[in-house]
Amino acid sequence: MTIWLDFLGAEIRYVETPSFGRTRIAESGHGKPETLILMHGIGGHIEAYSKNVVPLGKHYHVVAFDFVGHGLSEKKTDIDYTPHVYVEQLLELMDALGIEKAHISGESLGGMIAGFFAIKYPHRINKAILNTTGGIPIVTEKGRQDLKNLAELSARNFGKLPTPESVHSRMQWLIYEGNWNLLTDELIDSRLALYINPDFQKVAPLVFSRLAKAASGDTTPDMVELEKIKCDTLLFWTLHNPIHDVAAAKSALPRLPRGKLYVMKAEAAHWPQYEAPQEFNDVVHRYLQTGEV
Template sequence: MTSKIDIPADNDASESRQLPEHISIWSELADLDHEVSHVEVSLAGHTVRTRVLRAGSGPDLILLHGTGGHLEAYARDMVGLAADFRVTAFDMVGHGWSDLPDMPYTIDVLTEHLIAVMDALGIQRGHLSGESLGGWVAAWTAAYQPERVDRLVLNTPGNIANKPEVMSRLRESTMAAVENPDDATVRRRVEFLFHHKELVTDELVNLRRAVYSRPGFARAITNTLVLQDPEIRRDYAWEPTWVGRITAPTLLLWTDHDPTGGLDEAETLLSWLPNARLHVIADAGHWPQWEKRTEFLSAHHDFLVLRKDPA
């Protein structure tokens, strides 16, 4: 499954050597001018130090990761996107290496954090591309603060039907990994994101282990997983009343092996969106931006750069 890159032989070798297509997150960024920094933003009475990765120039494109994630979820896409955009990826509040204030991280709070980060970076309006929880936040932002959103990409936004068994599985697997962040437990949590589990690297697992081992992270993930509580989720659940408010042209990216929802849910969400089209990425799970990078980038380029309106 892993692709290889031919490396020309040196003067002492007669055959080319091969390297994996993906070596490490650093190798993905090695030839890209980029900046990792922190911005401090105000959120519900807290000052939240927020980790940000930026690269490229052009129209603003903001990338939003999923539950328990961090900005490295987009490491394989930064070079391809930075060719056309000023790309910003950041750790949402309570995630990655951003601050972990003790408060429920509901969708309205995560949206407020996104807007505060945009303000701190001087982004008045931009494209949003969100995966899983990030897609939920991106859609909510487009519905309730449409003046801040140009175009919208919802990437495997996750459990549109609010299935209790999906909520339970996500909650239990995430809490298990945070409470016992050893290799095996965290690896199972990361493998949940992939159809081709052989693509899960030690580096990805150890990054998650480092995040999950942060002081205070157990409380933070509990604050994130309130969205997997049906009673709390009810106020933010996907439904046509608020989704129908989204006026931004929308690309709905789904996969044929998404563990959080099938193509029937994609069609349901598509019917609620006023101005959208669906693109299905085959042979991928919950992280097509990693498993099917070329198609993921092509879909973004066609929709955002060539500005194809939904049919």
């Protein structure tokens, strides 16, 4: 099945926001009483949620969107691409769509943004799902080695025009090796087309600046103050998540006042919503409805 068959039934459109310009969204489930917002990781785009928007739209008004500087959203060169900028984009998008309150789920960078948003705007969030999120401490030697490997992979590609081979290597890092069959030509080519776009090339050094600092060892990571998240929060994890492994999630869990942890049964790494979409969709729906996993 192709990405666009997965998206069949969703609406792909653009929404204007005051500070961040045009934002591309994928939307389904119009008229459902509860809204669920899905957010991708650094360098990602809405195609990361192609297997989730329509199935979850049977139960929720679902909105996945491209962060500013990403995908086909506005490419701004006059902002700092910090987590707090993405938080404000999320707020403006919710206002533009008339969404007063939503469940918010994010993967990797998107999980960090969900956490920061829950702290700053607690009255605008119902439940939070932090999916293989960043913004928590690395607690094992394997996790620290994973970070070093990512920094080295990123360093080899900084300043170079992306190629099918470099995109493929980066996406192999996202997905458990037993699932590399999911890395189809369409998936690689769609990301490559977004990356070689001249507008993206202008903002890429800004978007990836934190990875560049990590590659040089000169960075202070953004950390989510989990103790300040007051809403029900699910840490959604996998057995093979790089950097922040299961031990990191277990260490973070006691810091969440109303937290739960779910570790996927399916073999998956950093992209569980794409690697095992049936389990992801079922667990998300169960948690949002019952608070249980």
